[in-house]
Amino acid sequence: MARRSSIGDPEALRSSLVELLTDFENHLKSSSLRQQVRELIPANHLLRDLGSSLLRDESAKAARERILRYLLKYVGEVIDGEELMVIGGISEYARRIRELRVEHGWKLITGYTVKDMKADEENGFGEELDSMKPDDYLLLSDEQDRDAAYRWNVANEIRKEKDLSVRDKILKYFRSNVGKEVSGEELRYVANNKSEWARRTRELRTEYGWPIMTQSTGMPELAVSMYVLVEDRQAPEHDRTIKDAVRREVYMRDEHTCQDCGWNHNKWNPSDPRHLEAHHIKHHVDGGENTVGNLVTLCNICHDKRHRKGEND
Incomplete structure (x- = not known):
């Protein structure tokens, strides 16, 4: 059984470690290889x-608790995995982090997930996240997601379905969690850790018209790597041809607010699952282009009203 780290006085531990390493000089000169290795075991324990x-x-006292306490001191900051190895006192720190994310609902993202997202984003996430290495971690919030364990059980069942494509698995997972924030880590897991998950998620929004919102495509208050399927309904086909970069620029210009009724996501709640859409000013069927100048931000309710009034694009 692996030895558990113990809590003690840091200065006393440091002094003992220095003394042991100082004495090790003699073993380097005269001891056998095995004796040298055996003499370093206490140093490893002390460290x-x-x-x-x-x-x-x-x-x-537990490694998982120490890792969590450390992460909570640096919410929103990228943490090297080796830092967590040191503070946890164990080499299996990645397993403990997974437990924090899956079983205990802490919103943690890894460098692997950010890498997948960057590969499918036209814009980066900022210098700090763009520089994340695979074994880096970031705690998005100091609040637990109490529903996370249930969602991970659902994700585990869906990822095992052999007759579904990656895109279909992701869609099924979203439709099992309408109106709830799900993380890129969850979607990556549903996709059996295949890096294509980010591209398939974007396709569901842009090519298949599912209202999947992110920080940059309709819900600016979301943290990076979080997604919400706000309604279990596909958008009309003509709205699916607008590129994310164009849609994002329109939303930013209009301050993520419906230009007819003034609704924005500060007013969003699951019982009123509105979302923002981009409406063509010059009708699409009349040659209206998918340009920033020909698009205006509307909530889906106002968008539907315009169509009912005959403003079909």
Whole structure:
């Protein structure tokens, strides 16, 4: 059984480690290889204990708890996985992080997921996230998602369905969680960790018309890597040809607000699942182009009203 790190006085642990390493000089000169290795075992234990003791919190005895306490001190900051190895005092820190995300509902994203998203985004996420390495982590919020464990169970069932494509699995997962925030980590898991998950998610929005919102495509208050299927309904086919970059620019120009009724996502709630759409000023059937100048931001309710009045594009 692997030895668990123990909490102690950091200065006392440091002193013991320095003394041991100082004495190790003699072993380097005269001891056998095996003796040298055996003499370093206590140093390895002391180093792990020292890392585990840096929080100076006797209540955080388990590695998972120490890792969480550390992440909570740096919400929104990219953390190197080796930092978590030190503070956790274990080499299996990645497993503990997965438990925090899957079983306990902490909104953690990994460098792997950010890499997949960047490959399918026309714009980056900012210098810090763009520079994330695969073994980097970021805690998005200091609030737990209490429904996460249930969603991960649903995700696990869907990912096992062999007769569904990656895109169909992702859609099924979204439709099982209408109106709820789901993370890129969840979608990556549903897709059996295939990097194409981000592209398939975008296709569901742009080519198939599912109102899947992100921070840059309709819900600016969402954290990076979070998605919401706001309504279980596909958009009309002519609205699916607008590129994300154009749609994003229109929303930003109109301050993510419906230009008819003034609705925006500050007023969003699951019982009123509105979302923003881009409406053609010059009708699409009359040659209206998918340009910023020919588009205006409307909520889906006002968009439908214009169509009912005969403003069909």
